[in-house]
Amino acid sequence: MGIPMDNNIHAPTVASGPTSGGAPYDASKLTMPELMQEKERIEEELSALSNVLNSHGVTMRSTLTTFDGYPRDDIDIAQVRATRVRMIHLQNDHKEVMKCLEKGLHAHFAQLQNAQDAATTDGGSPPSTTPAPATQTSIADASMLGTPFAKVNIVEPNSPADQAGLRTGDMIRSFGSANWLNHERLGKIAEIVQQNEGLRQRNLTVTVVRKNQSGSGTTDLDLQLTPRRDWGGRGLLGCHLVPL
The missing domain is CATH 1.20.58 (Methane Monooxygenase Hydroxylase; Chain G, domain 1)
Known part of the structure; x- marks a missing residue:
């Protein structure tokens, strides 16, 4: 059977x-x-x-x-x-x-730029236009700002992530060329880290948003991270990321 x-x-x-x-x-x-x-x-x-x-x-x-x-x-x-x-x-x-x-997204921002240029050339207020649907506008604005797509869950002491300034709770806006549109459930981050390890290593720019210590508001930070194995712990970064 x-x-x-x-x-x-x-x-x-x-x-x-x-x-x-x-x-x-x-x-x-x-x-x-x-x-x-x-x-x-x-x-x-x-x-x-x-x-x-x-x-x-x-x-x-x-x-x-x-x-x-x-x-x-x-x-x-x-x-x-x-x-x-x-x-x-x-x-x-x-x-x-x-x-x-x-x-x-490119078309949306090009349209906004053209409208601003036209208003500047005319020396007056921007022409009245029909607003884009709220959902579409929010998606486009989020792309420009860099919507967070991952959260730092753990940072090991003295690790490359720790030395770069990453902290538990930081929200990742971009990791090298990885962003909210192309991170492929964080798979692209692993690829980027592997490509920049060893003799090919170079600093990676990681943009994070961090809650202020006062508890009110957030701050955006651009951190420089270098993946490597010789820091005394596991992995190339020494931190754990979870997708949002």
Whole structure:
């Protein structure tokens, strides 16, 4: 007898997204709020599917055959292949969504700049325009300011993070080139840290927002962080970040 699907821990339980219907994926037709929702949905499904691969003990690049060319009998090869294909589709969809988000944000700020330039040239007040929807405006403004996407949970004494000035409770606005739009559930931070370790290391600018000691208001800080292994503890940073 076969194993019931409900008891098969390797079967993905995530919903199928737009790429499953066969129609071409077109993120350009989505509004800014819809693009943000789609970004989150894709990242959640990718995370769930990654867990499926982990349950098999494989990655996107792991071989599915034995050393002598036979199919491995310790994994569900069909399930792994289907999961990988789905993840490739989702990764492509994610790239399209991010391109549309970036394009929309640039267009929004270009429109604002043009309106300000026109007002300055005319020497009068800015022309009256129909305000953008509140959600779209808040998304664009957040991109300019750098919406925090991670929180510093732990900082080890004398670690690179400690020496850079990071403190428990700091909210990360940007980490090198990683920001709220592209951090990929903090995966990009790990990539940036690895790329800047050892002989290739250089200071990384980390922008954080920190609560004032008075308890009222916050302060933005640009910190210089150098990842390295020789500080006497685990990891290259000596701190733990959690996504928001």
